[in-house]
Amino acid sequence: MLTSRSSLDFIPDELPYYDPSMTRKVALITGGNSGIGFYTVLHLYLHGFVVYIAGRSKSKVCGAIEKIKTEALRRRSNVIEGDLKTRFLGELHFLELDLLNLANVEKSTVVFKSLNEPVIDLMILNAGIGAIPYALTNDGFEIQFQTNFISNFLFTQRLLPLMNKEQGRIIYVSSIAHHLEIFKFSRDWTFNYKPNIIFTWLRYAMSKTSGIQYMKLLSMKHPELQCYSVHPGLVMNTNFFGYWTRIPFIGIFFWFFFQLFGWFFGCSNEEGSYATLRCALSNEEFVNGSYFVSGGKLASSSKVSSDLNAATNTWIWTTKELEKKGFTDLE
Ligand SMILES: NC(=O)c1ccc[n+]([C@@H]2O[C@H](COP(=O)([O-])OP(=O)(O)OC[C@H]3O[C@@H](n4cnc5c(N)ncnc54)[C@H](OP(=O)(O)O)[C@@H]3O)[C@@H](O)[C@H]2O)c1
Numbered sequence: 267m268l269t270s271r272s273s274l275d276f277i278p279d280e281l282p283y284y285d286p287s288m289t290r291k292v293a294l295i296t297g298g299n300s301g302i303g304f305y306t307v308l309h310l311y312l313h314g315f316v317v318y319i320a321g322r323s324k325s326k327v328c329g330a331i332e333k334i335k336t337e338a339l340r341r342r343s344n345v346i347e348g349d350l351k352t353r354f355l356g357e358l359h360f361l362e363l364d365l366l367n368l369a370n371v372e373k374s375t376v377v378f379k380s381l382n383e384p385v386i387d388l389m390i391l392n393a394g395i396g397a398i399p400y401a402l403t404n405d406g407f408e409i410q411f412q413t414n415f416i417s418n419f420l421f422t423q424r425l426l427p428l429m430n431k432e433q434g435r436i437i438y439v440s441s442i443a444h445h446l447e448i449f450k451f452s453r454d455w456t457f458n459y460k461p462n463i464i465f466t467w468l469r470y471a472m473s474k475t476s477g478i479q480y481m482k483l484l485s486m487k488h489p490e491l492q493c494y495s496v497h498p499g500l501v502m503n504t505n506f507f508g509y510w511t512r513i514p515f516i517g518i519f520f521w522f523f524f525q526l527f528g529w530f531f532g533c534s535n536e537e538g539s540y541a542t543l544r545c546a547l548s549n550e551e552f553v554n555g556s557y558f559v560s561g562g563k564l565a566s567s568s569k570v571s572s573d574l575n576a577a578t579n580t581w582i583w584t585t586k587e588l589e590k591k592g593f594t595d596l597e
Pocket residue numbers: 296297298299300301302303320321322323326363364365366392393394395396413439440441442497498499500501502504505506507
């Protein structure tokens with residue numbers, strides 16, 4: 267199941283390019299300021315997309331935008347002149363979004379609607395956290411479950427009416443760790459047990475399975491959209507493992523372990539964006555609701571994530587829980 271360095275064979279440069287002055291392709295990505303999301307945005311920008319980066323820190327997102335613009339120009343300086351005639355840079359914008367706060371998620375969608383972009387061509391639900399201790403958000407959900415799934419669900423449901431009805435795509439960045447939900451967990455379980463190093467992964471698995479289930483059901487409810495989920499690869503140099511590497515004294519050992527692990531089984535931050543980019547840009551025909559892994563390879567997701575009854579239960583559970591918090595009309 268693991269993807270080795272040498273088996274990454276997908277090249278984003280082969281994907282279509284757009285001229286934003288002729289074809290305005292609008293992409294909205296959560297968590298595009300660091301790690302895998304940073305390179306996803308870089309490639310979309312290089313392919314002519316107008317990208318809205320939804321993040322909780324304006325300074326971090328704007329800092330990333332500057333770096334992406336600089337890197338894009340550097341890369342373009344290496345492109346031969348003939349190719350440059352068909353390659354155009356897009357636009358990069360900041361949208362405020364804090365997934366830890368449902369009211370803020372709702373507000374973010376209202377702000378986006380007020381921008382008068384007629385359609386969203388591409389939505390990428392990339393933001394996520396993992397492997398952290400148990401905590402509840404102010405909204406009362408387990409912190410990973412809200413960040414990785416519930417808030418992304420609310421964000422997407424609210425913006426669905428804006429999705430391009432003919433070619434719109436939605437991509438959920440899941441994880442190979444979703445396989446750890448080996449049987450159907452109740453969405454009421456919060457796994458608030460010790461040791462954290464084990465139970466944190468069950469909490470993470472549940473959130474990432476829910477995301478895949480969401481994409482599968484969405485692809486059936488809205489066949490006019492293409493909905494996919496991806497495992498980006500084992501990407502050890504993003505901020506994802508920061509909780510462990512920042513632990514005083516022993517953090518260095520975790521860092522060393524992650525580097526070693528990444529060397530054998532992992533891929534770079536940029537390679538981590540390839541699965542998403544293939545789903546986002548490729549003109550190949552994929553079965554709607556499919557799951558892709560590192561390097562953009564088609565794969566099978568877990569039995570639980572493919573079980574439509576379980577997926578429906580997750581959907582109903584989520585809408586009911588959100589309704590209790592005052593977020594109605596989510597169908
Ligand atoms: N790294 C891996 O090996 C791996 C493997 C499988 C799946 N994934 C998934 O890949 C995705 C990207 O992770 P990454 O490795 O690139 O990690 P990362 O560098 O930590 O990026 C995570 C992104 O999510 C954003 N985010 C986190 N909490 C947020 C919140 N409350 N509101 C808004 N944005 C928030 C972060 O913003 P801030 O900068 O503001 O925190 C950041 O932009 C995640 O969904 C992760 O679960 C990663």
